[in-house]
Amino acid sequence: MFIYGETSKSKMHVAGLLPFTPPADAPSDYLRRMIDDARRQEIQAPWNRKLAYPRLQFSPLHSWVVDEDFDFDYHVRRSALASPGDERELGILVSRLHSNPLDLTRPPWELHVIEALEGGRFALYAKVHHALVDGYSAMRTLARSLSTDPQTRDPRLFFNFPPPSRERRAGAAGDAASSNPVTATLRALAGVGSAVTGGVGSAVDLTSALVNTQIRRDGDNVKISGSVSAPHSILNARISRNRRFATQQYDFDRLKKLSSQHGSTINDVALAILGGGLRKFLLDFDKLPERSLVAFLPVNVRPKGDEGGGNAVGAILAPMGSDIEDPVERLDVITAATRAAKAQLQSMSPTAILAYSAALLAPAGGQIAGAVTGVQPPWPHTFNLCVSNVPGPREPLYFNGSRLEATYPVSIPIHGMALNITLQSYADTVNFGFVGCRDRLPHLQRLAVYTGEALSDLEAASEA
Incomplete structure (x- = not known):
């Protein structure tokens, strides 16, 4: 249904904007190291999946297949804000990114690492087509890349973690x-x-x-x-x-x-x-x-x-x-x-x-x-x-x-x-x-x- 609903004006992707303050001891190449470390890790399902027949939008049956030619640098991109890097500049960039459709011939998601926010901060803007994952799965996967301990150093991003298991209680009306x-x-x-x-x-x-x-x-x-x-x-x-x-x-x-x-x-x-x-x-x-x-x-x-x-x-x-x-x-x-x-x-x-x-x-x-x-x-x-x-x-x-x-x-x-x-x-x-x-x-x-x-x-x- 989400694939059927995709048009040039009504796009069926959702996203999250997550601003961060880096640790005081972060080196100057902190974000580059983070991305390089994530590149070396395996891309887990469903983030390595693409539509089997993406050009047949109204096919009665869609399925997912592994993208054997996964292009990491296409999906994970770096951007920088124009000075002064405040909330207005961040909002302008996210508005532009959210206006662009996802490429359904590839795994339908993107992660933009946004640098040059005020005070040396950075943000992650993650965009995913709702046909690939629902909010429940996305939030659980994202949560696994975060920690309550500020001393934890684990540069793996959400696509480096295997999908969370779903535990359903019998008779539950829904999950998330x-x-x-x-x-x-x-x-x-x-x-x-x-x-x-x-x-x-x-x-x-x-x-x-x-x-x-x-x-x-x-x-x-x-x-x-x-x-x-x-x-x-x-x-x-x-x-x-x-x-x-x-x-x-x-x-x-x-x-x-x-x-x-x-x-x-x-x-x-x-x-x-x-x-x-x-x-x-x-x-x-x-x-x-x-x-x-x-x-x-x-x-x-x-x-x-x-x-x-x-x-x-x-x-x-x-x-x-x-x-x-x-x-x-x-x-x-x-x-x-x-x-x-x-x-x-x-x-x-x-x-x-x-x-x-x-x-x-x-x-x-x-x-x-x-x-x-x-x-x-x-x-x-x-x-x-x-x-x-x-x-x-x-x-x-x-x-x-x-x-x-x-x-x-x-x-x-x-x-x-x-x-x-x-x-x-x-x-x-x-x-x-x-x-x-x-x-x-x-x-x-x-x-x-x-x-x-x-x-x-x-x-x-x-x-x-």
Whole structure:
């Protein structure tokens, strides 16, 4: 499906941006040595695999074969930022790299070692086609190349490690679909047929959920009512091939304090500041809809009595509060809406949860099909953007003695969804990765800045 969905404008690769601070004793040729050491190691599966018939995009059956002529220097590249090597310069380079498609005649991945960041730092930008690995496998493989010990010296990169084994608990609803919205999409779509054969209870759960999906305000209360429809916005346009990427990082404790003050989750606070940032960003273009923007949120939903192992995977819709000027009121509305939506999922069977998530994604699936066929579906949008929250490690990590500063996910915009935002917690920070269509959403870095202003506004209003 990811191969079928690949077009010149809608590219099905994901990436991660990882900035590092090298150890104090790093020699001047530290990065060259690291790359040379990795070159001498064996390239492990699946990183040495390519499509058997890459030019037959719509073949009914694709398979992977070993690339006998693997070109290390094609896949691992060095780049350097122009002075002053700050976050703006880094964002410009990553935007350009993420705009370029992967070569499907080769193993579909690239690693860019980016040098000359301020303060002698460097970054790794790893890009991989979603047909090769899912987010779960990629994150586990990456984690094996990192250590909690700053004294560990192991220059092997992620492609030097054999693939991690997958341990599935019998009856688990999924594994890491919530860690990547595209993976969640496919797994949810796979559940449609199961809902039909899953028994009367699943069908009743699904019907009830679909009837009661739209979340609206009624005075001080949040109620669930009829049809699903998000306002049309500039986020729901056809996209070009060009991408823009921006980042933002906040102390975890700032968001945690606000969540405790308002009885919200960290994710609710993140949605509230994103909603405030989007409000100001769209006002700049005089394109703010009268109704709130709606986000699609992949979530974990664990049934009562489930003691752990695997994930219960579902999806909900949530208002961004972009129609609300007051930051505290915006957070209260979002909190009530997400709480109601999660309660609704908790009352459903696992099969119905998957089918319900697929139903929410059906219009987006139509947009993907439209990217391939050139014919866009006539139905309204159920959401305007995707916001995904990926829990990360709470302890600092190191690669070959270099301290990992942040983890910024770089996801996939599609036709009809020109903006995708992913959050990832790491150590004592929360990292935001904004990726969008450069031509539909110019000056995307302003959204990251406005998100910071929205956080300050919420903090000030909460202390008033």
